[in-house]
Amino acid sequence: MDRRQRKTRKAIYDAFTGLLKKRPYARITVQDIIDAADVGRTTFYAHFETKDDLLTTLCAEIFDHVFSEDLRKEKTHDFSSEHNTGAMITHVLYHLQEHMEYLPGILSGQSDEIFMDSFKEHLRGLFSHAAAAVDSPVPRDYMMNHMVCDFAETVRWWTRHPSYSPEEISSFFLQTTPLLD
Amino acid sequence: MDRRQRKTRKAIYDAFTGLLKKRPYARITVQDIIDAADVGRTTFYAHFETKDDLLTTLCAEIFDHVFSEDLRKEKTHDFSSEHNTGAMITHVLYHLQEHMEYLPGILSGQSDEIFMDSFKEHLRGLFSHAAAAVDSPVPRDYMMNHMVCDFAETVRWWTRHPSYSPEEISSFFLQTTPLLD
DNA sequence: TTGATACCAAACACCATGTTCGGTGCGATT
DNA sequence: AATCGCACCGAACATGGTGTTTGGTATCAA
Numbered sequence: 001m002d003r004r005q006r007k008t009r010k011a012i013y014d015a016f017t018g019l020l021k022k023r024p025y026a027r028i029t030v031q032d033i034i035d036a037a038d039v040g041r042t043t044f045y046a047h048f049e050t051k052d053d054l055l056t057t058l059c060a061e062i063f064d065h066v067f068s069e070d071l072r073k074e075k076t077h078d079f080s081s082e083h084n085t086g087a088m089i090t091h092v093l094y095h096l097q098e099h100m101e102y103l104p105g106i107l108s109g110q111s112d113e114i115f116m117d118s119f120k121e122h123l124r125g126l127f128s129h130a131a132a133a134v135d136s137p138v139p140r141d142y143m144m145n146h147m148v149c150d151f152a153e154t155v156r157w158w159t160r161h162p163s164y165s166p167e168e169i170s171s172f173f174l175q176t177t178p179l180l181d
Numbered sequence: 182m183d184r185r186q187r188k189t190r191k192a193i194y195d196a197f198t199g200l201l202k203k204r205p206y207a208r209i210t211v212q213d214i215i216d217a218a219d220v221g222r223t224t225f226y227a228h229f230e231t232k233d234d235l236l237t238t239l240c241a242e243i244f245d246h247v248f249s250e251d252l253r254k255e256k257t258h259d260f261s262s263e264h265n266t267g268a269m270i271t272h273v274l275y276h277l278q279e280h281m282e283y284l285p286g287i288l289s290g291q292s293d294e295i296f297m298d299s300f301k302e303h304l305r306g307l308f309s310h311a312a313a314a315v316d317s318p319v320p321r322d323y324m325m326n327h328m329v330c331d332f333a334e335t336v337r338w339w340t341r342h343p344s345y346s347p348e349e350i351s352s353f354f355l356q357t358t359p360l361l362d
Numbered sequence: 363t364t365g366a367t368a369c370c371a372a373a374c375a376c377c378a379t380g381t382t383c384g385g386t387g388c389g390a391t392t
Numbered sequence: 393a394a395t396c397g398c399a400c401c402g403a404a405c406a407t408g409g410t411g412t413t414t415g416g417t418a419t420c421a422a
Contacts, residue, residue, distance in 0.1 A: 110291035
């Protein structure tokens with residue numbers, strides 16, 4: 001890829017995350033971004049179809065990182081198939097913490113769906129084994145939704161109380177959701 | 182209040198809820214509403230400041246109904262202070278069910294915050310006693326958020342699976358949230 | 363009957379979005 | 393070193409939705 005492309009792409013990303021630290025996604029215009037990134041309007045739209053597309057791409061990069069394969073390879077076993085849910089959760093939280101400064105900008109406002117939908121999709125993958133293991137008259141789909149939303153809302157709460165550590169948050173989650181493990 | 186005002190107000194409400202049954206809030210324009218209601222643009226803005234204001238007012242009416250005093254007076258005791266959480270929840274679900282046709286239009290898309298924020302506010306009132314009773318190292322605020330989001334997401338799930346009865350939904354909720362009662 | 367006020371259509375200013383245009387300069391290939 | 397391609401640029405534009413203004417009409421209540 002062209003060096004110029006990489007430069008402007010990075011400039012746009014940096015401008016975007018920088019703005020997200022100051023105000024929520026909904027109150028950021030494309031004009032704000034291209035002003036902050038110091039690129040032309042045409043250039044922005046050459047890289048991203050819309051503002052939502054930019055956010056979607058950013059979210060994809062975050063999740064690519066948070067749910068990266070090394071999450072499983074780092075340790076010697078597959079988290080989701082064995083009963084190490086606690087460690088897995090803490091791991092995910094650690095990775096999420098690196099993006100903590102601008103997560104509130106994505107999670108509040110009307111943009112939360114773009115983030116949340118993708119986030120929950122990934123979480124379904126992580127929790128699928130655990131949900132399948134539960135024997136209950138409650139529909140499996142409800143159970144899945146329960147676990148996933150529970151964790152997603154835990155993360156949202158965390159962004160409002162960022163002083164807690166990943167271990168503490170993980171502990172809160174597991175104590176209020178005794179269905180896992 | 183003037184008869185004319187009541188008439189146009191009702192026309193706007195009906196048009197709005199009618200449209201919400203067809204497509205989500207985000208894809209409804211003010212023009213759509215005034216066309217469906219057959220009122221002038223000026224008239225709409227004489228009644229509501231913005232489209233969000235209309236939704237906020239609608240939500241307020243829903244909650245005024247769902248969390249009405251007769252919820253407590255109908256029975257001979259205060260739900261929230263005694264341990265009749267199950268009955269209380271079922272009661273709320275029954276009332277919500279009456280608005281089921283257009284709830285998906287409010288809960289999907291980017292409008293869910295207007296509904297959810299107010300909904301959660303009311304739920305906090307209902308759950309405050311229950312949350313206070315729990316003795317746990319988990320912060321009270323986290324606990325509260327957990328219960329409230331749990332129920333709110335249960336309702337959201339219900340709108341996607343509306344064939345279940347209030348009793349069933351209530352049962353699902355209580356089984357996955359053993360913290361109540 | 364009269365005064366107030368709710369209503370109306372039409373036009374408007376505004377703002378953000380996404381596109382189109384003609385032109386400039388970097389960067390790689392020969 | 394010459395050149396071709398393409399990333400970039402600013403400026404202008406079309407689009408679409410919002411909320412306001414204007415001047416006039418119809419209804420209600422006294």
